[in-house]
Amino acid sequence: MGMSAQLIKAARMHAEGELERAKTNIMVYMNQSVGIGEHSDVCEAIIAELDKMAAASDRLEMIEKHFE
Numbered sequence: 482m483g484m485s486a487q488l489i490k491a492a493r494m495h496a497e498g499e500l501e502r503a504k505t506n507i508m509v510y511m512n513q514s515v516g517i518g519e520h521s522d523v524c525e526a527i528i529a530e531l532d533k534m535a536a537a538s539d540r541l542e543m544i545e546k547h548f549e
Contacts, residue, residue, distance in 0.1 A: 489548045493541065500537040503530040 482490070507530045510523055 489544060493544050496537040496540040496544070500534055500541070503533040503537070506530045 507527050510527055510530075
């Protein structure tokens with residue numbers, strides 16, 4: 482695998498990891514009250530995680546569109 486392909490692979494894996502992390506955080510907020518302790522506004526916390534998911538998803542889309 483060439484350096485360019487390796488860099489694209491790393492960028493893709495990073496975005497996929499961020500997407501899964503944000504998704505997991507939302508699941509914790511929705512299903513386990515212990516994950517909400519420091520967040521007085523659960524809806525705002527979920528919206529912030531959704532924004533992270535959108536950014537990661539956009540990056541994945543750009544990788545697919547321009548580098549595959």
